Amino acid sequence: MSIKEALAEITKSNDKFKFYLEHILSGEATDTEITEALVALNEYGIDYYVMDALASVMNTYVDSIELSDNDFIDTCGTGGSNLKIFNCSTISAFVVASCGGKVVKHGNKSITSKSGSADFLARAGVNINNEKANAISAFNQFGITFLFAPTYHQRLKHVAAQRKALGVRTVFNVVGPLVNPANPNYQIIGTSDAQINEAVINVLKNKGLSRAMVITSNDGIDELSITSLASVHELRHNEITSYEINPEDYDLARCAINDIQVETLEEAYLYGIEILNGKRGPGFDMVALNAGAALYVSNYAESLAEGIEKAKSELHSGRPLLLLNKYAKYTQQA
Known part of the structure; x- marks a missing residue:
């Protein structure tokens, strides 16, 4: 599966796209895979579906910080x-x-x-x-x-x-x-x-x-x-x-x-x-x-x-x- 294939169906389901994002952020992807992914993302453009999926993946792995409230x-x-x-x-x-x-x-x-x-x-x-x-x-x-x-x-x-x-x-x-x-x-x-x-x-x-x-x-x-x-x-x-x-x-x-x-x-x-x-x-x-x-x-x-x-x-x-x-x-x- 390529990232372009995952992007082609992102408006119906983002599961494959999120899987691919997890791969390039895992440390196991090659430099070529990462560069190709970034280029493909830029060619596709930035829309709600891409941002929502990437934010979801990144929030899964974030080292969160707990404050008394979030009124900031x-x-x-x-x-x-x-x-x-x-x-x-x-x-x-x-x-x-x-x-x-x-x-x-x-x-x-x-x-x-x-x-x-x-x-x-x-x-x-x-x-x-x-x-x-x-x-x-x-x-x-x-x-x-x-x-x-x-x-x-x-x-x-x-x-x-x-x-x-x-x-x-x-x-x-x-x-x-x-x-x-x-x-x-x-x-x-x-x-x-x-x-x-x-x-x-x-x-x-x-x-x-x-x-x-x-x-x-x-x-x-x-x-x-x-x-x-x-x-x-x-x-x-x-x-x-x-x-x-x-x-x-x-x-x-x-x-x-x-x-x-x-x-x-x-x-x-x-x-x-x-x-x-x-x-x-x-x-x-x-x-x-x-x-x-x-x-x-x-x-x-x-x-x-x-x-x-x-x-x-x-x-x-x-x-x-x-x-x-x-x-x-x-x-x-x-």
């Missing part, structure tokens, strides 16, 4: 835009936590950008390989913790080299946010392809989340951007609605895309630290927009507008940077 949010982008945007979702997560929200950030090193969430946090002094007990303790103390995907999804190591070699987004990038080991009740997922967002929000609905947003900016950024309008699918009260967000409706000035781009990991780190320390500019506004959305989705703000204002105020205080530094130091105890 994950903010994560799938990548794939190749636009070299700074680490907006990671920085936004610390703003949310600094505002009193709860965040369990699930992420990885970069596949297609200059700096993934793990790259940024490691540069900021975070021990991304901290033990589970330290991750739980950090969450209880600071209201935020980072879960490094390869640590909790050990089987991903069997496809890591091939994913890196391809150098493009695969379904694994898209499914990563759907398999947070802590199982959040709230989530914001950014994608670089609005065509898959309806499928993603339906997977989240079927997982039983209370609230969620799936977003893509019109220029392909997997965040709420201040360079263009953004397409949004929102899950609330078990209903899905779709609409657009215009940053100018919230007194956020449009900017050029090069105002939010970075060329190296070091530049991404310095850009992010300046935002967390309250430096005004396009990056500040973009983080305020995305942190505001996270505060809204996780019920720490009654509206997006209120969330943005809370995020702005918190950024002006410089407290998010202090929180990052404290969190980084704490993870080094592991």
Whole structure:
């Protein structure tokens, strides 16, 4: 049985497809089999059936993390835009936590950008390989913790080299946010392809989340951007609605895309630290927009507008940077 044969009948039954996924994640598949599978998946495209099956398989083997409840949010982008945007979702997560929200950030090193969430946090002094007990303790103390995907999804190591070699987004990038080991009740997922967002929000609905947003900016950024309008699918009260967000409706000035781009990991780190320390500019506004959305989705703000204002105020205080530094130091105890 080939993966193409399994994909051909996935809308009727995903049993063969899940069996094949288990094989390529088992450590017994050859490099050629894995590469062919990734290429075939990319040729087939990313839809609800593929994401749902892969998420199911990955959740079977995940090293789950138990917290007192799941009233927290994950903010994560799938990548794939190749636009070299700074680490907006990671920085936004610390703003949310600094505002009193709860965040369990699930992420990885970069596949297609200059700096993934793990790259940024490691540069900021975070021990991304901290033990589970330290991750739980950090969450209880600071209201935020980072879960490094390869640590909790050990089987991903069997496809890591091939994913890196391809150098493009695969379904694994898209499914990563759907398999947070802590199982959040709230989530914001950014994608670089609005065509898959309806499928993603339906997977989240079927997982039983209370609230969620799936977003893509019109220029392909997997965040709420201040360079263009953004397409949004929102899950609330078990209903899905779709609409657009215009940053100018919230007194956020449009900017050029090069105002939010970075060329190296070091530049991404310095850009992010300046935002967390309250430096005004396009990056500040973009983080305020995305942190505001996270505060809204996780019920720490009654509206997006209120969330943005809370995020702005918190950024002006410089407290998010202090929180990052404290969190980084704490993870080094592991």
